[in-house]
Amino acid sequence: MNIDAVIQAFETSADVKNEFIRTHAERVVEVGQLLIRAFREGRKVLLFGNGGSATDASHLAAEFVGRYRRDRDPLPALALACDMAAITCIANDYDFTDIFSRQIKAHGRKGDVAIAISTSGNSLNVIRGVEAATNSGLVTVAWTGATGGKVGDLVDYCFRVPSSVTARIQECHITLGHVLCEFIEERLFGDQG
Numbered sequence: 001m002n003i004d005a006v007i008q009a010f011e012t013s014a015d016v017k018n019e020f021i022r023t024h025a026e027r028v029v030e031v032g033q034l035l036i037r038a039f040r041e042g043r044k045v046l047l048f049g050n051g052g053s054a055t056d057a058s059h060l061a062a063e064f065v066g067r068y069r070r071d072r073d074p075l076p077a078l079a080l081a082c083d084m085a086a087i088t089c090i091a092n093d094y095d096f097t098d099i100f101s102r103q104i105k106a107h108g109r110k111g112d113v114a115i116a117i118s119t120s121g122n123s124l125n126v127i128r129g130v131e132a133a134t135n136s137g138l139v140t141v142a143w144t145g146a147t148g149g150k151v152g153d154l155v156d157y158c159f160r161v162p163s164s165v166t167a168r169i170q171e172c173h174i175t176l177g178h179v180l181c182e183f184i185e186e187r188l189f190g191d192q193g
Contacts, residue, residue, distance in 0.1 A: 045114075
């Protein structure tokens, strides 16, 4: 990789994010307001995905529970790929495709928000997680790549990143998560300095 290729990678990442936000700005605000309402009503957010999407889910759950930019009260959020005992138990005793759906059935309550993160939108365990969330009365949100995959058609709100390159999609997903964290903190805790 030479210097031109490095510059091109950064420019492509920026282009994907710019195209994404031009298409999804209103939806970002809408979902931000949805999450604020959920937190105000004592609801929680359940985030899940595989691989890099699992770590994005964990990263963002930590931003809610810990903090993003300001000292504030914690917000209830769980990343479903973090409990190794639950994941391996479910995968062993049932099936790997059930690792999220069983946790959603256990932890999710009507009015909670499920955020499914999948660059392809076609991971069966993510699809089953969304189906379980819908059946349990959770509001469903998906962060996907350009096509949305199967999961894109199952959720209440879908954020389709205009790329088929996994790295570019994930870069946009984490930016989306950070923007939502900032939006929520400002609206919920802006008067706390």
